[in-house]
Amino acid sequence: MSPELHVDQECLVGYVVLRLSGRLSVRTAPAARRAMLKTLFDVGRVVVDVSGLRLVTPECVTLLPSVLTTAGGWPAARMAIVDGDGVYEAAARRVRCADLLHFYPATEAGVRHVDDRPARVTRDVSVPADPSASATARRFLQQAAADWELSPDLTEIAQLVVSELVSNAVEHAGTTSTVALELTDERLKISVRDGSTTQPVPRPLDMVSFRGRGLPLIDRVSQQWGIIDHQDGKTVWAALSTEAPAVAESEESSDPETDRAV
Incomplete structure (x- = not known):
């Protein structure tokens, strides 16, 4: 353990309280990460008290949601942050990751919750550029849907969307893709990032054809969808309502993450 970072662990019934003190910096982050990951893998339910841990730069706070994701994410890994002075929560808001965690002023509240x-849970997986990609993506979505207790209707539509997005990536990009899921109370966002800068072109919906149905179908069943351009590829995403998963009229995206939306 780094001399700048001290870890005190209290093992209780069903969970662990991990108290970190000293400094959280680029230098000490790996040691803090190892301590949190080990506890999450061993126990699965951890209350991390950072009240005595000085945050050297706001960006270092991203270590916390990163650890939770690496450990499998909620509900496989459950973590509450005790942040007595609110420093970490403020930093997390600044770097836009506060909704990936729960922050509490005292240990007792962290234990209860x-x-x-x-408020936001995420999960991702890499899929190959071969005919098995769509099936891999559907299995990944099914597992997430079961873990997150999504409705059967939403799960069915989400499977259709992820299958079409991945099929398009395999056919037109020919590169490995990353499938990312993001769930909030209002929506499920499905994103597929590939390594091609070639843009997909929507065609009229033809339910008889076996090709070219992806984007028209996604336009029919999603609230919003769009494309994010990257220097080394693109991300095509679609958002589904968690409240009323049904065929929806497409509308122009207002997603702040996109460079442009369709």
Whole structure:
């Protein structure tokens, strides 16, 4: 353990309280990461007290949601943050990751709420550029849907969307893709990032054809969808309502993450 970072662990019934003190910096982040990951893998439910841990730069706070994601994310890994002075929560808001965690002023509150789902949960997987990609993506979505207790209707539509997005990436990009899921109370966002800068072109919907149905179908069933351009590829995403998963009229995206939306 780094001399700048001290870890005190209290093992209780069903969970662990991990108290970190000293400095959280680029130098000490790996040691803090190892301590949190080990506890999450061993126990699965951890209350991390950072009240005595000085945050050297706001960006270092991203270590916390990163650890939770690496450990499998909620509900496989459950973590509450005790942040007595609110420093970490403020930093997390600044770098836009506060909704991936729960922050509490005292250990008792953290213990009571360690099982609560964060306001935003994410999960991702890499899929190959071969005919098995769509099936891999559907299985990944099914597991996430079961873990997150999504409705059967939403799960069915989400499977259709992820299958079409991945099929398009395999056919037109020919590169490995990353499938990312993001769930909030209002929506499920499905994103597929590939390594091609070639843009997909929507065609009229033809339910008889086996080709060219992806984007028209996604336009029919999603609230919004769009494309994010990257220097080394693109991300095509679609958002589904968690409240009323049904065929929806497409509308122009207002997603702040996109460079442009379709």
